[in-house]
Amino acid sequence: MAEVILKNLSKRWGDFVGVDNQSLDIHDKEFLVLLGPSGCGKTTTMRMIAGLEEPTSGEIWIGERQVNDDLPKDRDVAMVFQNYGLYPHMTIFDNIAYPLKVRGTPKAEIRPRVERAAAQVELTQFLDRKPKALSGGQRQRVALARAIVRTPKVFLMDEPLSNLDAKLRVTMRAELKHLSRELKVTTVYVTHDQIEAMTLADRVAVMKHGIIQQLGTPDEIYNDPANLFVAGFIGSPAMNLVRGRIEGGQFLTEDGVKLSPIASEDRSEVVLGVRADDINVHEAGEGDIDAPIYAFENTGEASFLTVEWGDQRVIARGDRHLRKDQDDVVGLSLNPDHLYLFDPNTEKRIRL
Amino acid sequence: MTGKQRKQVWNAVQLTLIMIATFIMLVPIVWIFLAAFKTHVDVYQLKLFFTPTLENFSTVFDDPYRLGEKLFNSTIVALVTVIFAIPIATCAAYSFSRFRLRGETTMLVMILATQFVPAVVIILPFFVMFRDVGLLDTRLGLILVNLAIVMPFAIWMIKGFIDGIPMDTEEAAMVDGSSRLQVIWNIVLPMAAPGLLTAAIFCFIIAWNEFLFALILTNKNAVTLPIGLALFKGEEGDLWNLLSAAGIIIMAPMFVLALLIRKYFVQGMTMGAVR
Amino acid sequence: MRDNTLKYVLVLPAVLVVFATAIWPLMESARLSATVGRLNRPGSLDQYIGLENYTWAFFEEPSFWNSVWVTGVYTLLTVGLTTLLALGLALLLAPGGRLRSGVQTLLILPFAMSPALIGVSFRFMFNPEFGLFDAFFGVVMPPLADVSWLADPTLAFAVCVMADVWGWIPFLTLVLIGGLASIPQDTIEAAQVDGASGWRVFRDITLPQLGPVLAVVIILKSIFSLKTFDQIFMLTNGGPGTATQTLSHYIYFNGMKYGQIGYAASVAWLMVIPMILLTYLYAKYVFRKN
Numbered sequence: 001m002a003e004v005i006l007k008n009l010s011k012r013w014g015d016f017v018g019v020d021n022q023s024l025d026i027h028d029k030e031f032l033v034l035l036g037p038s039g040c041g042k043t044t045t046m047r048m049i050a051g052l053e054e055p056t057s058g059e060i061w062i063g064e065r066q067v068n069d070d071l072p073k074d075r076d077v078a079m080v081f082q083n084y085g086l087y088p089h090m091t092i093f094d095n096i097a098y099p100l101k102v103r104g105t106p107k108a109e110i111r112p113r114v115e116r117a118a119a120q121v122e123l124t125q126f127l128d129r130k131p132k133a134l135s136g137g138q139r140q141r142v143a144l145a146r147a148i149v150r151t152p153k154v155f156l157m158d159e160p161l162s163n164l165d166a167k168l169r170v171t172m173r174a175e176l177k178h179l180s181r182e183l184k185v186t187t188v189y190v191t192h193d194q195i196e197a198m199t200l201a202d203r204v205a206v207m208k209h210g211i212i213q214q215l216g217t218p219d220e221i222y223n224d225p226a227n228l229f230v231a232g233f234i235g236s237p238a239m240n241l242v243r244g245r246i247e248g249g250q251f252l253t254e255d256g257v258k259l260s261p262i263a264s265e266d267r268s269e270v271v272l273g274v275r276a277d278d279i280n281v282h283e284a285g286e287g288d289i290d291a292p293i294y295a296f297e298n299t300g301e302a303s304f305l306t307v308e309w310g311d312q313r314v315i316a317r318g319d320r321h322l323r324k325d326q327d328d329v330v331g332l333s334l335n336p337d338h339l340y341l342f343d344p345n346t347e348k349r350i351r352l
Numbered sequence: 353m354t355g356k357q358r359k360q361v362w363n364a365v366q367l368t369l370i371m372i373a374t375f376i377m378l379v380p381i382v383w384i385f386l387a388a389f390k391t392h393v394d395v396y397q398l399k400l401f402f403t404p405t406l407e408n409f410s411t412v413f414d415d416p417y418r419l420g421e422k423l424f425n426s427t428i429v430a431l432v433t434v435i436f437a438i439p440i441a442t443c444a445a446y447s448f449s450r451f452r453l454r455g456e457t458t459m460l461v462m463i464l465a466t467q468f469v470p471a472v473v474i475i476l477p478f479f480v481m482f483r484d485v486g487l488l489d490t491r492l493g494l495i496l497v498n499l500a501i502v503m504p505f506a507i508w509m510i511k512g513f514i515d516g517i518p519m520d521t522e523e524a525a526m527v528d529g530s531s532r533l534q535v536i537w538n539i540v541l542p543m544a545a546p547g548l549l550t551a552a553i554f555c556f557i558i559a560w561n562e563f564l565f566a567l568i569l570t571n572k573n574a575v576t577l578p579i580g581l582a583l584f585k586g587e588e589g590d591l592w593n594l595l596s597a598a599g600i601i602i603m604a605p606m607f608v609l610a611l612l613i614r615k616y617f618v619q620g621m622t623m624g625a626v627r
Numbered sequence: 628m629r630d631n632t633l634k635y636v637l638v639l640p641a642v643l644v645v646f647a648t649a650i651w652p653l654m655e656s657a658r659l660s661a662t663v664g665r666l667n668r669p670g671s672l673d674q675y676i677g678l679e680n681y682t683w684a685f686f687e688e689p690s691f692w693n694s695v696w697v698t699g700v701y702t703l704l705t706v707g708l709t710t711l712l713a714l715g716l717a718l719l720l721a722p723g724g725r726l727r728s729g730v731q732t733l734l735i736l737p738f739a740m741s742p743a744l745i746g747v748s749f750r751f752m753f754n755p756e757f758g759l760f761d762a763f764f765g766v767v768m769p770p771l772a773d774v775s776w777l778a779d780p781t782l783a784f785a786v787c788v789m790a791d792v793w794g795w796i797p798f799l800t801l802v803l804i805g806g807l808a809s810i811p812q813d814t815i816e817a818a819q820v821d822g823a824s825g826w827r828v829f830r831d832i833t834l835p836q837l838g839p840v841l842a843v844v845i846i847l848k849s850i851f852s853l854k855t856f857d858q859i860f861m862l863t864n865g866g867p868g869t870a871t872q873t874l875s876h877y878i879y880f881n882g883m884k885y886g887q888i889g890y891a892a893s894v895a896w897l898m899v900i901p902m903i904l905l906t907y908l909y910a911k912y913v914f915r916k917n
Contacts, residue, residue, distance in 0.1 A: 050523075050527055051526075051527075052523050052526065052527070071526070071531065072523070072526040072527045073526055073527070073528075073529040073530055073531060075527075077527060078527065078528070079523070079524065079527040081520040081523065081524055082520070083518060083520045084520070084524075085518065085520035085521045085522075085523060085524030085525075086521065086524075087521060087524075087525070087539060087543075088521070088543060089542040089543055098525070098528055098538075099528035099529050102525075102528060102529045102530050102534060102538070103529045143524075146524070146528065156527075366719055367726070369715075369719055370719050370720065370726070370727065370730060373716055373719070373730075374730050374733065376793070377733065377734070377736075377737060377793075377796075377797065378733070378736075379752075379759065380737075380745075380748045380749065380751075380752055380793070381736060381737065381740070381748070383748070383751065383752065383759055384748050384751065387751070395757070396756065396757050397757055398757050398759065398762055440640045440641050440644060441641060443637040443638070443640060443641065444637060444638045444640070444641030444642070446637060447633075447634045447635075447637035447638045448638065450634075451630065451634035453634055453635065453638065457914065459638065459642060460914075461906075461910045462645065462650070463641075463645055464906065464909070464910055464913065465902075465903070465906045465910075466645055466648075466649030466650070468850050468902050468905065468906045468909070469649060469653060469899060469902060470853070470854045470874075470875055470878075470895065470898050470899070470902065471854065471856070471875075472856065472875050472878045472879055472882070472891075472895055472898075473652070473653060473656050473878075473892075473895040473896065473898065473899055474648070474649060474652040474653070474656075475652075476652070476656055476659060476878075476882055476888055476891060476892050476895065477651070477652040477655035477656055477659060477892075478652055479882075479883075479888070480655075480659070480666075480672065480888065481655075496648065497648065499644055499648050500644075500645075500648030500649050500652075503641065503644055503645055503648070504645070507641060532630055532633055533633075557739060560741070561739075561740075561741035561742070561743075561744075563741065563742065563743045563856070563857040563860075564856055564857065564875075564879070567860070567879075568879070568883055578741050578743040578744065578857075581743060581744070581747055581861065590750070590751075592751055592754075595747060595751070596751075599744050599747060599748065602741055602744055603739065603740050603741065603744060606739040606740070606741075607735075607736055607739055609739070610735045610736070610738065610739035611732070611735060614732065614735045617735060617738065617798075617801065618798075618801045618802050618805050621798060621802075621847075622802060622843060622847060
């Protein structure tokens with residue numbers, strides 16, 4: 001049980017910057033998710049914590065100890081890999097037992113501990129098989145069991161669910177959440193999937209270009225995005241971002257469509273952010289603004305309308321019983337309590 | 353002709369060509385095979401039907417040919433060459449595969465290049481040196497020079513196999529608490545074992561068939577099987593029945609070994625340029 | 628031990644072996660090539676004469692140029708014939724199926740055969756009295772019926788080429804089958820749907836995509852053709868006269884039979900030069916792949 005502290009951590013390969021001077025405190029027993037698109041430095045950050053990658057500069061602390069110079073084996077961490085990293089020539093039992101064996105755990109102790117870990121992930125009847133004979137989800141469980149068979153200071157999980165099919169991913173996500181609440185071990189979890197991040201995390205760090213864009217609880221990340229990137233990355237569908245200006249308490253799109261009253265001083269360049277949920281759909285003429293439908297999509301649980309404001313498209317969420325057709329005109333109104341403004345040049349949020 | 357008929361004709365043409373090619377490929381081998389079971393008299397006639405005899409196989413092991421000694425030499429030389437080459441090559445291949453080394457490309461190209469240097473160039477200085485230190489006509493001397501031809505193949509081939517082992521697995525073992533050497537011993541070697549065996553067999557075949565070094569460096573005690581073929585030139589010409597029997601003894605074991613690893617032959621010979 | 632040290636420790640033995648068994652002899656050969664270098668004359672291995680051996684080869688030895696010519700023609704013919712025939716065979720065998728994969732398996736046999744043994748077996752096959760191929764050609768081409776192949780300079784050369792082509796076709800075929808298998812099937816299917824004939828598909832789609840593999844094959848075969856020794860030694864021993872004396876054979880004869888090791892080393896080094904060029908080309912393909 002320990003906290004993990006990164007101080008001014010950087011990783012460069014020649015001119016390429018993987019992680020750029022980042023500092024991060026991960027609390028004891030916290031479940032922290034590093035979230036971002038591929039190439040954002042999240043995996044590199046985790047691999048530096050594991051000791052698989054050497055930082056170019058900066059410090060890594062696990063508990064009371066600076067571990068920069070420690071080999072992976074001496075850091076007392078456990079890791080679940082994207083492709084599981086199972087040992088194909090060993091049985092499942094030996095796979096799970098390996099971290100104990102190699103650390104010199106007494107023989108008598110190994111069997112009960114492996115069996116308990118296997119039971120926790122429901123693998124008991126597969127212990128004699130080789131990884132090849134297991135399905136993807138089962139292999140995933142072996143990787144988990146191998147991590148939890150010891151009590152490491154930190155769990156590291158590198159996109160552990162990304163190789164599973166969509167349905168299994170949802171099941172495993174719940175199991176993972178259940179397990180992590182039960183074990184209460186500091187966990188760093190890397191993913192590019194925002195749903196995983198939102199559902200699993202105590203706190204999320206959104207990364208891009210080697211820099212943490214925002215660190216906060218899932219609620220904060222969703223409801224209070226710090227900049228354009230976070231706003232556009234979190235949420236499904238992504239937040240609508242409309243370029244325009246503010247004149248006399250009104251937001252106008254780039255091509256002059258008057259959209260919504262907003263409590264802000266005049267600005268010549270601004271980006272308005274609004275989630276699909278916060279755009280209400282009415283019949284034509286009944287909202288603040290009328291717009292033609294570019295595409296109408298019905299997902300069963302909701303309907304999504306892509307409409308055109310000038311030459312910018314936004315997506316609005318309508319009732320699941322709503323039926324419209326392409327080129328129909330609908331009325332829209334924005335929920336004034338959930339509008340966000342961003343500076344298009346600095347990409348920072350403009351607080352109202 | 354309809355499209356279907358044309359297709360059938362074309363298929364028949366293909367099959368005929370394949371049969372002809374196969375025939376040409378097998379005839380010299382089959383002919384040697386048959387000759388090995390022919391008597392001294394039969395072999396000098398173009399006979400397809402004859403009374404087979406095993407006599408040639410016992411003759412070649414008797415005086416004055418004593419093929420047994422050559423067989424022993426070939427086995428020892430090829431075996432010891434492989435026993436030295438594979439562990440050394442495995443260490444190097446692992447390092448080349450997993451780490452970035454200073455001058456890595458240079459080293460790999462050099463290793464590749466040594467394979468392409470004509471053997472005659474390499475053997476001249478070795479002949480002079482072995483003459484001075486008394487290694488001429490010894491198995492040890494042959495083993496040393498055979499390492500030269502086998503090592504590049506072994507390094508490149510094993511590197512190919514190790515490249516195929518996912519990095520994830522090794523990293524998992526490291527996080528699980530293994531040192532680098534434990535990773536190599538517990539994870540990489542068992543996983544690469546089939547590849548190592550393949551490389552070993554491949555190198556064995558190369559060392560077994562090696563001709564020029566043995567021709568130049570041996571004359572009596574360390575003579576290997578391919579050189580031993582020259583024994584069967586009698587005063588009245590080649591003793592074809594005996595040559596053929598010796599030929600079978602040379603090639604039959606290699607056929608078996610080659611069939612075992614045939615999937616990897618191409619990769620080995622091209623040093624990974626073609627997989 | 629930290630990885631940074633370990634990685635060099637691991638390659639050290641191999642580098643030493645390669646150095647001792649390849650780099651050192653190369654350097655030592657270069658040194659020998661600048662000496663009088665007579666095996667039977669003590670001290671002559673340290674008696675330096677500059678480039679005299681090289682100028683001797685160039686200006687005083689028609690037999691050197693004969694070997695260059697033999698090796699050159701031999702290389703061109705064997706590379707060309709082997710590649711073409713192997714490509715044809717590969718195209719025939721690539722579709723797979725029982726028969727074809729069976730034949731593919733058999734292809735390994737000639738390839739596992741020692742080249743020396745190939746030489747022996749072809750001498751056997753072309754024996755004027757009871758050689759099978761000799762008899763066959765006698766029937767197909769009556770003028771060749773009573774010819775002793777290996778006694779005729781041109782025909783002996785032809786036999787050497789045949790033996791080489793026979794021995795190498797299987798390997799090249801296997802490589803090319805591998806190359807054909809790695810061509811994405813959908814590109815070929817797309818061309819077929821687009822209306823290309825079988826020949827057009829081969830010329831426009833298959834051949835260009837096979838290019839790199841074909842290049843590797845040609846370079847590799849050139850290297851091995853240039854080095855040819857074993858078969859020639861067992862088949863004709865360079866004869867009749869010097870009609871089939873390749874450079875390797877010439878070097879062997881001068882160095883070992885005549886004891887002129889300095890001269891042999893100089894010719895050997897002349898042979899290394901085209902090898903360096905070919906290796907460079909080859910390495911480019913290997914590293915592009917990785």
